Amino acid sequence: MSLLDPQLVLELALIGTCTGFLAGLLGIGGGMLMVPFVTFILTxxxxxxEYTVKMAVATSLATICFTSLSSVRAHHLRGAVLWPVVRVLAPGILVGSALGAQLAVALPGKLLGILFAIFVAFSATQMFLNRKPKPSRTLPGxxxxxxxxxVIGSLSALVGAGGAFVSVPFxxxxxxxxxxxxxxxxxxxxxxALAGTAGYIWxxxxxxxxxxxxxxFLYLPGLVIISMASMLMAPLGARTAHRMDIQPLKKVFAIVLYCLAAYFLFR
Known part of the structure; x- marks a missing residue:
């Protein structure tokens, strides 16, 4: 199979287009789309x-390195990035992502998928029902x-996602x-994505x-093609997000989380 096979290029570009839009719209890396479809393509x-799922996860994480830069620029221009929060969360995320990539190689995939699906479904339900936090509640120390x-970094590296499925509800x-x-x-x-990708490469x-x-475990053709398509679409997703009301956006995000949970249950 040639690396420049037209059908392969088209399939990867389509995945990148969809995941890029979702990255901008919901702050996610699109792993719930990228991982199953890249796995299917490689299979x-x-x-x-035994390699395809891990390669799909690694490739998903690597594309997030590029997609997140495009998406965060669009959100930053609208003043929607809380950089003090990023600086506090980032050290733990780096450690967790590196550990999660190593765990993914060792843990049974079925057990991991079931536990993860339960957790994600719970988070989606909390958001879909619009449970109100206590007015006095703030970020912990x-x-x-x-x-x-x-926790965010570990779970994200295990499944090839950008972490929004945990960080946004949190x-x-x-x-x-x-x-x-x-x-x-x-x-x-x-x-x-950076720490998780390094772990999968190692x-x-x-x-x-x-x-x-x-x-x-990184599939370079997938990284290049998906990243190019997703970086073009992420700003459009971000612009769409800022034109939506808060409550519909929460419900959209909850539906995406339910889809992610279903994928891991029925994989």
Whole structure:
């Protein structure tokens, strides 16, 4: 299979277009779309089944490095990125992402998928029902916020997502408005993706029967094509997000989380 096969290029570009729009709209990296479809594409090309999911996760994380930069710029221009929150969460996220990538290589995929689906469905329900946080509730102290960063980073690296499925509900629970939570989450996607990608590259070194163009578990053709398409669409998603009312945006995000939970249950 040529790296420049037209059908392969078209498939990867379509994935990038959809995930880029979602990244800008909801502050997510689009892993719930990217991981299953990249896995399907690599499987149909005849690559070893034990590698395809991990390669899809690694490629999803790597594209978030680029998508998040495009998305966060659009949100920053609208004043929707809380940089003090990013600075406190980022150290824990870096540690958690690196650990999560290593855990993903070792843990049974079925058990991980079921536990993750339950957690995501719970978060979606809380947001869909619009549970109101206590008016006095704020972000925890530095130690608590850094610890939450470790959790966000670990879960994100395990599933190839940008972390918004945890960070947005967490921030809204702490009385941060949804638009600021989405914008801040887009900024957190970069450290999550960078550390997670490095972990997957390290874990996949020297394995036999890897597809051409792979670097560890990272699938370079997918990274290049998906990133280019997604960076073009992320600003459009961000502009759409800032034209929407808060409550519909919450429900859209909850529906995306339900889709992610269903994918992991029925994978």
């Amino acid at each position: 149909t090309k005849g690559y070893p089944a 530095p130690a608590g916020t850094i610890s939450m960063g470790v 921030m809204t629970w702490c009385n941060i408005r949804i638009h600021d939570a989405v914008g801040t989450s887009s900024a957190l996607g970069f450290p999550i 874990a996949g070194q020297g394995l036999p029967q890897m597809p051409p163009g792979s670097f560890g």
